[in-house]
Amino acid sequence: MxxxxxxxxxxxxxxxxxxxxxxxxxxxxxxxxxxxxxxxxxxxxxxxxxxxxxxxxxxxxxxxxxxxxxxxxxxxxxxxxxxxxxxxxxxxxxxxxxxxxxxxxxxxxxxxxxxxxxxxxxxxxxxxxxxxxxxxxxxxxxxxxxxxxxxxxxxxxxxxxxxxxxxxxxxxxxxxxxxxxxxxxxxxxxxxxxxxxxxxxxxxxxxxxxxxxxxxxxxxxxxxxxxxQNPILTSDQTNKQQLQKAGHGSLVETQNGEWYIAHLCARPVKGNRCILGRETALQKCYWTEDNWLRVEGGQFPKFTLPAPDLKPFPIESESNLDDFDDVHLKKYWNSLRRPFTGDWVSLTERAGHLRLKGGESMSSLHRQSLLARRLESFHTEIETAIDYQPENFQQMAGLIIYYDTDDYVYLRITDHETQGKCLGIIQTKFGKYDELLPVDIALPDLPYYYLKAEIHREWLTFYYSLNRETWESAGGEIDISHLADDAAELNSLRFTGTFVGICVQDLSGSKEHADFSYFHYKHLDS
Structure with a gap:
């Protein structure tokens, strides 16, 4: 094993x-x-x-x-x-x-x-x-x-x-x-x-x-x-197909006297950029006769290694389809900076739905109404259904691919003075705001709008549907390699990773809400 x-x-x-x-x-x-x-x-x-x-x-x-x-x-x-x-x-x-x-x-x-x-x-x-x-x-x-x-x-x-x-x-x-x-x-x-x-x-x-x-x-x-012989673990920078950034580790001994290091690592997708952020890996270790720790197979981390002499213990993870029928959020959901309190998020105000009340902008370091989970695969599809009735351009809701306030891509529904309810794409790249569609897509009045995103390494494509059967592309492929730790253009180190999720903004302060009926996160084959 x-x-x-x-x-x-x-x-x-x-x-x-x-x-x-x-x-x-x-x-x-x-x-x-x-x-x-x-x-x-x-x-x-x-x-x-x-x-x-x-x-x-x-x-x-x-x-x-x-x-x-x-x-x-x-x-x-x-x-x-x-x-x-x-x-x-x-x-x-x-x-x-x-x-x-x-x-x-x-x-x-x-x-x-x-x-x-x-x-x-x-x-x-x-x-x-x-x-x-x-x-x-x-x-x-x-x-x-x-x-x-x-x-x-x-x-x-x-x-x-x-x-x-x-x-x-x-x-x-x-x-x-x-x-x-x-x-x-x-x-x-x-x-x-x-x-x-x-x-x-x-x-x-x-x-x-x-x-x-x-x-x-x-x-x-x-x-x-x-x-x-320091360092005992580091990465082979001449081979970017191997685990990179290996470091920051801690040590554990099994019941049977085997030793392992848990350490962070990363996998670049384009140049040096790691959209998944810094991940956790294990390496098997041993002690030399003169009492120094060594990593089996040398100082470079490996993708596969021997499992310990322990009985396999598979664990059933939470479903990646969240239909919001529970009274508690699934554990993989996170929010930006603030707890899950009823003044902005609710699973009970409308049965079978997650209600998010419009918060501050995507640039805010305070009270965004954003729920997201980690992007854990280079090939991923996410999908949601949203019931949303914006009344002006300062109200937005939809599907977001988010690194931090400087870098995100957002498929959002809003209202326009002459066009009415419409769908568009907002991007902030290295802190610079942009709107990626030349003209937002007009939406008819319907109970739900269906939004989808496909991610294949550094490429993102958004889709929308009015019936969940026929899907239309919202724009073309978007390069999301800027959603990474390694953003030299910002001249600063970043330490997190890409999240995918849903959010609602109301810059008028009215806290107009959106109701989401499900969120489906699916790993795709490469």
């Missing part, structure tokens, strides 16, 4: 893997999307199920106004003495020299919650991780951000004790590791084995030079000596 990578396709970066008895969990970053932190569960490392979101309340995570690719960075999931611990960063700013990176801790007796209110830890850097020492003490490590001119911004790894009784960090702060020549030292995790403390970090930056490096020490506070 084999594990097929990526095990979590689509936007699932910064994996933190944990085993508790026979269950495996992976927590991944969610950035500006709500709820915060996805936790997946598996019994065999091959089949994974989206289990829960621990940050489901505004009191735990307030993302309103958070910047694009801000919010929840690099969660760390751990377990000790009957309690789950989750450390996470809420990034409020990251432009220029400064980064406002607030680190918090929540706990729960059960992985599905309820999770506690957050305990504030520090803001000295990001990528925090909690190490549970055998003597019962607990230690926080995080990278240190240095904003000063002429310094190394990635200034090292800070170690400080966490007092559970006082619920705060206590004692001195020590910089235990300044990193290697690869630079950009981040994502620290500490493991103890055979008398050594092993420090795993990500280095090289989170793009194509990304890597995992190791160091070890005989005491927790160091000194740490680097692995002479």
């Amino acid at each position: 084999q594990i097929i990578n990526p095990i979590l396709p689509g936007y699932h970066p910064d994996p933190s893997i944990l085993r508790v008895d026979d269950d495996y969990y992976i927590a991944v970053s969610t950035f500006e999307w709500f709820p915060g932190v996805q936790i997946y569960q598996s019994r065999d490392l091959m089949h994974w199920n989206l289990l829960t979101y621990p940050l489901s309340r505004s009191s735990q995570l307030d993302l309103i106004g958070n910047i694009n690719s801000g919010g929840v960075w690099a969660p760390c999931l751990s377990y000790s003495d009957g309690l789950f611990y989750l450390i996470y960063t809420d990034v409020k700013s990251r432009s220029g020299a400064f980064k406002d990176t607030h680190n918090y801790l929540v706990t729960a007796e059960n992985i599905t919650g309820p999770w506690s209110e957050p305990i504030y830890l520090n803001s000295s850097g990001f990528d925090p991780s909690l190490f549970h020492e055998e003597d019962g003490t607990k230690w926080l490590v995080n990278m240190i951000w240095d904003h000063r001119k002429g310094t190394n911004s990635f200034a090292g790894i800070a170690l400080q004790e966490y007092s559970e009784s006082e619920q705060k960090l206590v004692g001195p702060i020590k910089n235990i590791f300044k990193g290697t020549e690869l630079g950009a030292t981040e994502a620290p995790h500490i493991y103890k084995k055979d008398g050594y403390y092993f420090l795993m970090t990500a280095e090289g930056g989170t793009s194509y030079d990304h890597a995992i490096t190791m160091a070890r020490a005989e005491s927790l506070s160091g000194p740490y000596y680097t692995d002479p």
